[in-house]
Amino acid sequence: MCFRRSSVWIGVAKMVPARQKSVARTPNSVVQRKSKIKSYRQSYQSMTAASRLCLTRALTSLWLNTSRTAPKSDNILDKVDPRQLASLMKTEWQLSYVTPLYQFRYTQLKSYSRQLSAFMAAEKEQVEDGATQNFKVSFSVVHGLVETDYDAETILIQIYSKSFFAGQNEHQKPVWKGWLACVNGNRDYINSLPKEFISLPLFGSSGTEALTALVKSWFQKNFDCCFGSLEINHISLQWLVALWTNYHAESNIKQLQMIWTLPVQPLLQVSYAVNPVDAWELWCSVKGDQPELVDLSAGSLSSVSTALGSAKCRGQIKISNSKCMTTTLTLLTECALLKMPI
Template sequence: MDIVDSRGMTPLGRKTAETGINFTSTTHFSRGLTFIRTHPLFGQSPARRAVPQTLLLQENADPQKIAFLLRKQWTLYSVTPMYKFSYGLKGSDQDQVAILVQIASRSQLPFENAEDKVVWSGWFCCISGDELLESVSEDFTCLSLFLANGAESYTGIVGTWFQKTFDCYFSRLTISPLNLAWMAAMWTGCKVDSHITATELVFSVPCIPQSLDISYAIHPEDAKALWDTIQKTPGEVTQEEVDLFMDCLYSHFHRHFKIHLSATRLVKVSTSIASAHCDGNIKILNSKHLLGVLTLLTELAISHIQ
């Protein structure tokens, strides 16, 4: 696996003894990417989605790098196709890659083996994007989903460098209440063998002078049992099923607390698979469902840039 190391250089190319940027391919995914098209139309959610499968990473995936992606808060961005992207590392022409970018602070201590401290990380990917893509010039590389962990100022520096260098555009990827509801339903239906946690929904109630949040936690077995009574076709989820799942939860909450959650705004979803906030922050919790989560996020990123 090739590694391009440009430590000692900032993203804008200025020399420094304190920070550096490091590019490395994190893993390969057996999906091709050749296309980009408007899907779904006008950024709307589709009427049905395939259930995220427990996809296995290829054998050359580094378990340590996969673990690095888990249980960290990542901020989501969508990225337009990059022109003549020079770090598109692939194991073969059919492979799709994830690219990890890191900024490190170099230690000032006079030790030869002193390790640099990573202060910011970001990674590009585009999982199962082949179903949403249409032909673009071979001069362009489509890595539509970007996730950042660290100070927003570093994200701005890296984003500016990529935009100037590869003629692309970064935009913050927020998650609508509708897509959060999809996540709640789809992730509740996923099989998890360990580290099972409650399904928690957070709703925002606009109030004056300040807003009020309502947290609604459902025992994972109860949430899964409810979903199993709703889902009609194994392997796919429909908008009708998502709506019914949420309506059942709303009715149960109203019966106990006399509060209409349908009048509030869903802002966060937490499950054993992942947690996601409407601001575009996500934390992936389960390695077996990593590709399923990234597939959905890739769809949202591609839809966002259309």
């Protein structure tokens, strides 16, 4: 059952995208939409109408748009403020997808900070019989965390608890953090959106669920968007394994760990911890093979981790090295776009 390492590995390793040709092209004619609600419904999935019936086809054709096989080596530290980057790293984020935001303005961030603070104060009062915990919200732009001209800049939201020690906010740890991002988003899709919409399909949050729910509901009310849970399926998890292993030459992955869950009573977890050099050499030896997915038959891959980052099937992601930030977010942006309702 479990010592078929080779097949497991083929599962992982053969995920290398091959040079396939059949991309489902979208007709450029954008359908006239009558209302803004309808407009965001023209989702990413409908762009690939030809392959809608077959998920695997859709996946492979979408992945063609990215450069994951040869990640760009340009240094993210040159583009993004290291302090902002640090606040995105080494935190485990719970992921969600977000439909395009209607009339979201980058020039209004200060006002959004105030509005969300006020909204939270009001909502909290309703829920907790006027418990006097006040919050201070800060919206900021993480400049440079984009790959193309079409990507909208990443938004970072931090919520601080308003304590007696006001004025020390710079050193204060936020009680909740979250961000909205779009890295290497599908160009055709973004272009097809009406002007008033901004696509930031990937939402990550870290903090209590109650606060996450408040932030989500504020966004829904103000920008007419909706959120949905973003699980990372086993194919994407295997992709992440491949991505991170590929960085081993530059930055030690220390150990590659993959956890499978088997549906027996009681639940059985099987974890593989692979020597980093062996993992990398195996990865190199299979690069360029034809894709052919083989599953660890009865179980499902539930978690993968290396020193560069970790991911779980329920949609948690942690990035611990800035080098693989862009590629990881690219993959997740695609997952988010795919997950959006039609």
